[in-house]
Amino acid sequence: MNKRLSAVLAVMLGMTNPLWAAPQSTLPTADLADSGTAPVHDVVRAFTQIAPPPGSMTLSGTRPDGQIEFGVRSDELVTQARLTLHYRPSPALTPTLSQLKIYLNDELVNLVTVTPDQSGQENTLDLELDPRFISDFNRLRFELVGHYTSVCENPANSTIWLDISKASQLHLTLQKLALKNDLSHFPEPFLDPRDTQKLSLPMVFASQPAIGQQRAAAVLASWFGVKAQWRGQSFPVLYNQLPAGQHAIVFATNAQRPDFLRDLPSVDKPTVRMVSQPGNPWQKMLLILGRDDNDLSTAVAGLVQGNLLLRGDSAIIESVDLLAPRQAYDAPNWVHTDRPTTFAELTQYENQLQSEGMQPAPVTLTLNLPPDLFLVRARGITMDVGWRYTSPLQNEGSRLAVHLNNQFMQDYPLSAKTDDSKQLLHIPLIQGLQDSNRQLTIPALRLGAVNQLRFNFDYANTFSGGTADGHCQTVTPVTNHVVIDPNSTIDFSGYRHYIEMPSLRSFANAGFPFSRFADLSQTQILVSAKPSPEQMSTLLTVMGNTGAQTGYPALRVELTDDGSKVKNSAHDLLVIGTLPPGLRDDRQINVLIDATRTALNTPKRQSLLDDVSVSADERSVGGHTVISAQGPMAAVIGFQSPFDAQRSVVALMADSPQAWQMLDNALQDPGKRNAIYGSASIIRESGVNSLRVGDTWYVGYLPWWERVWHALATHPLLLGAFAVLVVVIFALLMWRVMRMVTRRRLGEDDHDD
CATH class of the missing domain: 2.60.120.260 (Galactose-binding domain-like)
Structure with a gap:
């Protein structure tokens, strides 16, 4: 009855957009009678999460409206809703004549009259919202009707204001819905576009995954990153267990599968299947099934490329063909560089x-x-x-x-x-x-x-005021x-690609240099043969971030757990875990982590900001320190590939499971990602610290004359010396020309004599 009434109200309120007119859940629901009592949980949405930054609002006479937006997942139903509003009206507002109107999906739900004791004071309003007015996508709008005098008002008067604090909150009580196993709604319920919160999607393996399963999970994580976009994403990894209270992705082969799938029939082709978790009809599992790890990769590729063909509770991936690889710099999320x-x-x-x-x-x-x-x-x-x-x-x-x-x-x-x-x-x-x-x-x-x-x-805007006889003319805004x-x-067409490396900021914020090709066709990732759950989660976070930044899944990425295979590699290399011997001895490595023992190179001079110009001498290694200590620590380092001068290596290292979790959290947090720059970043419990130390190199192409001008532009002393040299050469040429002219004239004079 709630769903039907919600849809009717949406139509009555003029919500012509199909998303507004839809009921709270668009996925088919199973019969709850045989499933016991549906779980109920409470969530709190602070205005800092759902209101425009910074979360507070100031309503004025010329801008009287403010709003927040929130969504309701397709597998949840709002049974109770409450708004806790903290607000402060201007002391100049006229009591009773001034009001704050609150609308939910354009339906007036409350009217707050400003009283004398509220003026200039912090006030709190607890307002119960009718859940029948709540749909998939919702808008809570605030409108100030402000008056400071009874005649000849100026709406632009600065005394008309009301502040809504970012401490305000929206409280929702949500009831889970038991959904049918229907892949036609995929990626729901695993990723719901109505949910504006960061995606948290656990991935489950029978045990420590081999390289084939790691690659399949990495490609799928990059695709979910594409779909999550600005929300952010995390992928907790579990071995042989299901998460509590969350939908999950499960990877299983006929020979290697979690204990809770022991009774599942074997498959003879790559298969994708949606089922309920054992004993829990409200939480779903997306099963990625196959005869072996190769089948898992095929199943993921089919899921990523052919998800529009999915329907029913199970789909068999008959074949998947990858056509021409992506071209450089053609990521869908990037601005075109070959045309306007x-x-x-x-x-x-x-x-x-x-x-x-x-x-x-x-x-x-x-x-x-x-x-x-x-x-x-x-x-x-x-x-x-x-x-x-x-x-x-x-x-x-x-x-x-x-x-x-x-x-x-x-x-x-x-x-x-x-x-x-x-x-x-x-x-x-x-x-x-x-x-x-x-x-x-x-x-x-x-x-x-x-x-x-x-x-x-x-x-x-011009507003008429009072006149000498007490009359005024009103202009309606x-x-x-x-x-x-x-x-x-x-x-942006016509510009060359040329950048000084290492640049960890480019890696943290744009996945560069790996994202140069959106499908990561020229990227090789070195992972552990027996990764811990925290290492796997870090790998999936990096892949999800890259997908969100490029807008395309990493269909052609290469993974290996054999350090000897990265030798003489013509790819950009991402290392997650221990550096192999072929890279460990490179003199450009500024941080090494080995259990509790850490080695660090520090520059002669360290700038506090990344955009401050630093000379090669200031960036050179000024000291080398080795410390043994307890406590978690992780690092992100970048250096030039020893196998190809145009290729780069980025390594993610940590000394403990807790440190891997800190590194994973830093890569998920936009503020901490912004603190990653230079050639080395240290992640500790206190935060992120970055260094620019050691040699640099350039990746890309720039003609020699442009490189000369670039070098002169970035080195003022060199530019001054070059200018002096040009003046001296020009003076010498002029002197020689003048001597030649003088001799010619003297010769002509002698000839005339």
């Missing part, structure tokens, strides 16, 4: 390029760039931008401001409508909107691997509509 990229290709959700309101919210886009794009000498990146907007009431004061990575770049005036713009009225879709186009050059040095482009439309043209382009 349209803004439509950068959008991540519907209506992202539109906004509305008296002061419209900013329009934002994310630009993911290959980390080795050489932009040092670039004058700027050209961006052709078109926009449409509601004409402002006055000609001065309104503007469009463009920001890149929270830094102001340029602004453009928003002019009022004139007779020249009446021709736009012939186009119904943009009737009443102004249209404009500008070419903007973005300074290249302000770009990184992940960038945010923001367009702020700021409208200047209008809603402004702004649109960034999806055919706008940004052009």
Whole structure:
């Protein structure tokens, strides 16, 4: 009854989007009568998790609205919901006339009247929400009706405000639903697009997995990373046991399978099957089955590439063919570097390029760039931008401001409508909107691997005030509509790929250099033959991060547990565990971890920031220290491959299971990932510390004349010496020319005599 009523309410509230109109669960549910009592659990969603950063909101007279969004998983039903709101109204607000309206999915659920004792004080509201109004995707909206006087008000007055604290919380009581085993909804329920929390998906093996099972799990983790996108992901690994209260992925062959699958019939082909966990109809298992490890890899490849064909509770993968490998730098999540990229290709959700309101919210886009794009000498990146907007009431004061990575770049005036713009009225879709186009050059040095482009439309509004006789004229504020043209382009074509290595920041934030090919076709991973669960989890986290950054699964990655096979490798190498002898003796290794004994190279001078220029002498090794100590420690190091000058090695090392868990957590945490840079990063319980020490090298191609200019640009003293040399050479040439001219004139004079 709750589901049916929720759907009816959604239609009545005008939710034309099919996602809004859907009931709380779209997956088919099994009969609960034979399953006992469904589990119920409580969750708390802090505003820091579900509200726009930083989690707090300030409602004002010109921007009276604020909202949070949250989803409900398809395998859960909300039975109770409660909002704990901490807010502080302005002391200037007139009591009773000022209110805070709270809407759930555009249905008014409560009205808070500001009273005299609330003004300027911290207040708490506990509000029960009707779960019948909660659907798959939900919006909780707050609207301030603020007044500071009874006549001649100015909505832009700075005394009209109400702060909502980021300490506010949403409490949900969720009941599990027993789902049918139906693969047509895959990746649900293992990954639910309605769930905005970080994906946590356990992977289960019968015992320590061999190299074939490790590769199958790595490819599948990268695919789930693609689907998780911005959410983040973690993959806890278990041996011969199921997780408590979570869906799981289970890898099993006919000869090697967990104890809880002993009675499962053998398979004669790669098979994917969805079943309930033993004794628990509310938790599902996705079984990756095969005769051997090769079948498991085939099953994963079929699942990744052919998931749109899945249906029923079981699917047999008849055959899988990998066609042409990916080309360099063609990752789906990266901006094109061979042609201009349209803004439509950068959008991540519907209506992202539109906004509305008296002061419209900013329009934002994310630009993911290959980390080795050489932009040092670039004058700027050209961006052709078109926009449409509601004409402002006055000609001065309104503007469009463009920001890149929270830094102001340029602004453009928003002019009022004139007779020249009446021709736009012939186009119904943009009737009443102004249209404009500008070419903007973005300074290249302000770009990184992940960038945010923001367009702020700021409208200047004029409000009439009081007059000498006590009368005033009221102007009703209008809603402004702004649109960034999806055919706008940004052009990164024509730039070379050239980067100084090692660059652990590029690895942590973009999976580089392995992500140069989105399918990891030129990547080799050296793993342990008998990995611990923590080592396996770290491997899967790295693969999930790479998939999320590139937008493509690692279908062609190579894994090996034999250190001798990496010799003379023409691939970029990722080492998870102990360095093999062929790499361990390399003089470029700045950190070595061996049980409780750790060796570390330190530079002559260490800068606190990664973007500070450091000379080769300051970066050179100033000391070598060996310490034996208790306590967990892990490290990420980067150095040049001894087998190919254009290839790199990144090694992840730890001295204990707890240290592997710390390393795994650091790779999952965006803040800690941002602290990983340089050539070596040390992870301890106190946090992450990074060093830039030792020699560097360059990967990519740059013509010799551009390398010369780059060297001069990065070494001022060398540039000065070169300038002096050029002046001296030019002076000598001029001197010789003048002598030749003088001699010729003297010779002509002697001839005339």
